[in-house]
Amino acid sequence: MGIVDTITSAFEASTNRAPDEGGDDGSKGSFWCDDCGNRVRDVEVEREGLETDGEGTPFCPDCGDEMRFERATGSSCAC
Known part of the structure; x- marks a missing residue:
């Protein structure tokens, strides 16, 4: 493996994240109750x-x- 392949592999590994580590689960934000302080992510409402x-x-x-x-x-x- 050459130096270019090593660097390319390192960059690819640093940008691949599992969904539970901040990946894209389709969430666009959260719903908040200003009175109670409750927060529910949009993908969790249903x-x-x-x-x-x-x-x-x-x-x-x-x-x-x-x-x-x-x-x-x-x-x-943090959403």
Whole structure:
């Protein structure tokens, strides 16, 4: 293996991440309840069985208020 192949392999390995290590699972952000501080990722709304309005916005499971959507800004986002 030559030096170019070694460097190429190293770069490929550094950019390949498993989904549980910040990979792309389709999430675009999270829904937040400003009153309760609850946060639910958009890809987990259906899994958690939350009630939603006609446009798919969930209601807070604790207080029942409509939750606010906040877009993720990048792969290092805590969302």
